[in-house]
Amino acid sequence: MVEELLTAAIAAGVGVAAYAVTAARVVKQYERGVVFRFGRLRRGVRGPGFTLVVPGVDRLRKVNMQIVTMPVPAQEGITRDNVTVRVDAVVYFKVVNAADAIVEVEDYRFAVSQMAQTSLRSIIGKSDLDDLLSNREQLNQGLELMIDSPAVGWGVQIDRVEIKDVSLPETMKRSMARQAEADRERRARVINADAELQASKKLAEAAAVMSEQPAALQLRLLQTVVAVAAEKNSTLVLPFPVELLRFLERAAPAAQPPPPPSPPAPPRVEAGPQDADGTGDRGPGGGPSRS
Numbered sequence: 001m002v003e004e005l006l007t008a009a010i011a012a013g014v015g016v017a018a019y020a021v022t023a024a025r026v027v028k029q030y031e032r033g034v035v036f037r038f039g040r041l042r043r044g045v046r047g048p049g050f051t052l053v054v055p056g057v058d059r060l061r062k063v064n065m066q067i068v069t070m071p072v073p074a075q076e077g078i079t080r081d082n083v084t085v086r087v088d089a090v091v092y093f094k095v096v097n098a099a100d101a102i103v104e105v106e107d108y109r110f111a112v113s114q115m116a117q118t119s120l121r122s123i124i125g126k127s128d129l130d131d132l133l134s135n136r137e138q139l140n141q142g143l144e145l146m147i148d149s150p151a152v153g154w155g156v157q158i159d160r161v162e163i164k165d166v167s168l169p170e171t172m173k174r175s176m177a178r179q180a181e182a183d184r185e186r187r188a189r190v191i192n193a194d195a196e197l198q199a200s201k202k203l204a205e206a207a208a209v210m211s212e213q214p215a216a217l218q219l220r221l222l223q224t225v226v227a228v229a230a231e232k233n234s235t236l237v238l239p240f241p242v243e244l245l246r247f248l249e250r251a252a253p254a255a256q257p258p259p260p261p262s263p264p265a266p267p268r269v270e271a272g273p274q275d276a277d278g279t280g281d282r283g284p285g286g287g288p289s290r291s
Contacts, residue, residue, distance in 0.1 A: 022055040027062060032098040034061045045098050063098035067159055068109070072116045074167070077124035085132060086167040087124055091116045091147065092159040100155030108154050112147070116161070119146035132166050139163060 026049070027033045033046030036059045046060070053060050074088035093112055095101045101108045123143050124132070131139060140161050148158040168176075210216040 019055065020052075023052045025051050025053055025060050027051060030064060030066045031062045032065055034063060034098050034102050035059070036061070041099060041103060061102055063095055063101055065095050065098070067092055067094045070109070070113055070116070071164075072113070072120055074165075075117055075120045075124065077121050079124060079127055079129050079132065081128050083129045083172060084169060085124060085129065087120060087132065087163060088165055089116065089120055089143070089161060089163045091161050093151065093156055094159060095155055096157045097155030100153070105154045108156050111154060112151060112156060112158075115147050115150060116143075119143055122146065129168075132163070136163050 025033065025046075027046055029048045031048065033051060035042040035044075035046060035053060037054070037057055042058070051060075070091045070093070072089040072091060074086050076084065076086045078084055091112065095108070105111050120143065123139055123146070127139060140163060143163070144158050144161040147161060151158055210220065
């Protein structure tokens, strides 16, 4: 009798142990457990730790609740200003509702990946090239909203979306380089012109001050000579001040205007000896006589 009881107790212990082994489940801290009983979803999600299920009746599905980093394959498209680009991105998301992530969508990772690729191509077609290169923060927010809208029903929350790189054709890169070079040259010319304008104003003020004191011009000339002589050149170029020429011009007497030319003398006619009647000697025929 004792042996039968002992055998029954051992058998019961072995059965309980076997049941515990088959029914015991361990859910990690970053996971949540979803239980299906005869294919129907059981209410309540199993938290982290030790839990039991009915062997052969319940089925436990574990869902990772960590943030998932998913790279989006590079998508090629044409921007709104007709430029062909190739853009890749990365999506950060996590599961916030384990039951919906299992029930509402077959594979939430694949669904998020496809939605991210479609949204990225849509963003490329709606944006200009300048926006893709310099206004990425706004594009990231728009891309996040486009992906997050359908993902809410899947129990998935989009944490962040970032555009990684924008690849341009080589011809477009050369064109942008030429444009940047031309813009820098334009700015350099504007800066030089502005500097010339400011220098001309300062020189005009300096000339006005020197004109009040003639000795200041001579002192400035001597300073220039000293600065040139400091270079230890064998030839010294001494500039001739223009003010000295003007002084000499003012000191010179005014030239007298030349007298007007005299009128030419009338032609001189020699007359013969006159007769008593006042006429000259005339020859035959009434003409003047010739001797």
